Amino acid sequence: MRETIRVRTAAPLARDLARVRKLEALAVRVSSLLSMEGRTGRRVTALLASLRPPELAAVFRLLPPSQRVKLVRALDPGRAAEIIEGLPRGLRREVLEGLPLKEAAEILRRLSSDDSADVLLELDPKRAEAILNTLSPEERERARRLISYPDDTAGGRMATEFVTATEDMTVEEAIEHLRKEAPFAESVYYLYVVDKEGRLVGVLSLRELILAPGGAKLGEIMRRDVVAVRVDQDQEEVAKVVAENDLLAVPVVDQGGRLVGIVTADDVMDILTEEAFEDLAKFAGAEVGLAPLWSAVLRRVPWLLICMVGELLTGRVIKGFEGVLRRVMALSFFMPVIMATGGNAGTQSLATTVRRVALGELSYVRAFKVVLRELGAAVILGAFMGMLLGVAGWVWLGSTKVALVAGAAICGAVVVGALQGTVVPIVLTRMGLDPALASGPFVTTLSDITSIFIYFLLAHAIVGRM
């Protein structure tokens, strides 16, 4: 009996494990069949036919590079194009360079225009040129124009397959027009209405079109208040516009207001996922994306250096209090806990503040409230940690004064760290800078210097004259 409903029970992250194991087993099976039967074998063809695109893509990624090309050649060009569409950029290149020129061009032709442009950009320029030459003149022209937009803009993300109509068409004519054009359109959930110069003047959703009386003119029933993005707008802005307006696709216009493409909801989901990882990487001062080794190293060095300079200043503070430290060596035992706790409190405040900034809670009133809330949380946390460390220090070393210094210092470190984690990104944003500059390493280093300074200042005051 055929399984009609495939309810997916797989979950991301930890719960993905069972799914990954299943996919691994599947990949081993595909791999051995490909080795035994070759890429045209009966059993391998049947197995591949039973997989849906996401499964096939996962199996593909688990195979060794040599077998990946074999796998793609075992599929018909349409299915191969589906797989390649979903792959990360590095992998797509690997496969398309491994294929014979004709097969590569055949797959490329079946990709939607935005993906084929991306792929062409990734390829070795000579090979890209060779593939372009196998295309028809119009296809080539369109591909060349798409290639000219930067990857992370509306232009780089848009597809050029959309359906347009004119104001004087009736609903019936428009539906007939759609029937003819739709097979070639990436998404026909909106019908865009343009004037003679190709400028976007209105929009109708497919739903509105279906519900309208057949004889009505589009010009009478279309919405004239169209949300659109410019071709050079950043992809993150595009995603925000689509999400805020609950759109299924957003039209892309050039400087003259002419419709040049659309960015669809599934592209926006990809963008949102990409940007989320970017935020996490920025937060940790790590590289964005799956960069090669050397760019990873280069991306990380600046943060490690900034941190090193900051921590040498921390060392300089310690040197300044060398006298106190020499008299009470036990002070050194608490240095790690005070620095680390202050730094963690700062990072925690930073994470919530960055979220509030991203949510647009930036007005002065709001910013003040955010600072107040973080300060409140920090005072409670600081008092609690202070009491705990005070007691722990007293039990450990039996020195009331050292315990008192450590307890008071950790309280101060938590409050100051949290303030830095809150105020720094707000100030950066208000100055028109990217708040991600206040990444974890930066705030941690800043809080280390101040924490140690507070610690030794207290030590000097309380135990310095013991």
Added chain:
Amino acid sequence: MRETIRVRTAAPLARDLARVRKLEALAVRVSSLLSMEGRTGRRVTALLASLRPPELAAVFRLLPPSQRVKLVRALDPGRAAEIIEGLPRGLRREVLEGLPLKEAAEILRRLSSDDSADVLLELDPKRAEAILNTLSPEERERARRLISYPDDTAGGRMATEFVTATEDMTVEEAIEHLRKEAPFAESVYYLYVVDKEGRLVGVLSLRELILAPGGAKLGEIMRRDVVAVRVDQDQEEVAKVVAENDLLAVPVVDQGGRLVGIVTADDVMDILTEEAFEDLAKFAGAEVGLAPLWSAVLRRVPWLLICMVGELLTGRVIKGFEGVLRRVMALSFFMPVIMATGGNAGTQSLATTVRRVALGELSYVRAFKVVLRELGAAVILGAFMGMLLGVAGWVWLGSTKVALVAGAAICGAVVVGALQGTVVPIVLTRMGLDPALASGPFVTTLSDITSIFIYFLLAHAIVGRM
């Protein structure tokens, strides 16, 4: 002249600033008009009518609470519902509790079923009950059922407004049926085909329906291989299914395979954004979402405590090497830089590893490659930082031996920190646990202990017998 195309030039984060300032000015204007004219004033009505939903929502959020209720009452219920739909949960409650019962019920009726269920759950139970009683029996029954699903599952996210058809309908009949049903459906981009028991047996996109010959039976042309989610599935899984399969909406089925709702692409975009912030918060050991003060404090305490215990162990290591430290006090100056750099290197590796884990790159072969790559990056970074710190230390203090110890130790700290940041999340995932448990604070603390141990072990060997 009417502005027909509204091209949004606003950008998120830092570049949002200009937009925020504009919205702030707008909020001030609305606020003063509301105070002057009251909520039915001519100028305030005209101003509000000129704003689109996202602008109106932003203005709403910038107003003081007392004026927010006034603003909502100045709008017709349909527009008010649109605004309320887009608000974060806390704010919605604030407004709906401030409105007269009848107006609240009126707005609630205009929300899509998933949002109205969310709102009812947020309200004071007595008020929710009072509002439920103003609804018709069917509306009430539907609302009660939706309320029963947890917030972060498919059931909690789904809308119950969808259009179904049966296999024996023709395309023409189905389109006619859509025309009648669609005004009430949240999204009619798919037509779901069910059997007599309401079990989902097939699906047709609106596009496929329009392109099909009018006389064909749905049973002949529908796709039987439907991707669906279970009503109790986690929202993150639902988002993944929609994104991976490039869907505009996914049907939700109960244990018996009966269609009970749909989750649409715009909900998925919200889920993706929420989950991204969750990851960042988990990474920093901070609270998820905009929690009230006390839950923020409670969420942060465990990480600060784990970190405190770990750092007291670090202090214990220092105590163990007290003799070396007492002889060479300069060793204490480098403690901060060695701990912090090791911790940062660990956090950087953690951020990229967490990404790879989320991308499903979990097979043993891949995991081994990820570890190798991070190890390679760490060795390069460690050697570089080691040389720099060695030279800096030598210039600063003039002691070759201390400089040598510091340089070698920072190199070791970077390599060990990076390994911990890579291996810990992979091992957690392989054990079926959430890799987010290896959050920044945890890895930093772990690396602090080992870094200090490496440092003093080297110090003992090289300068211990000076």
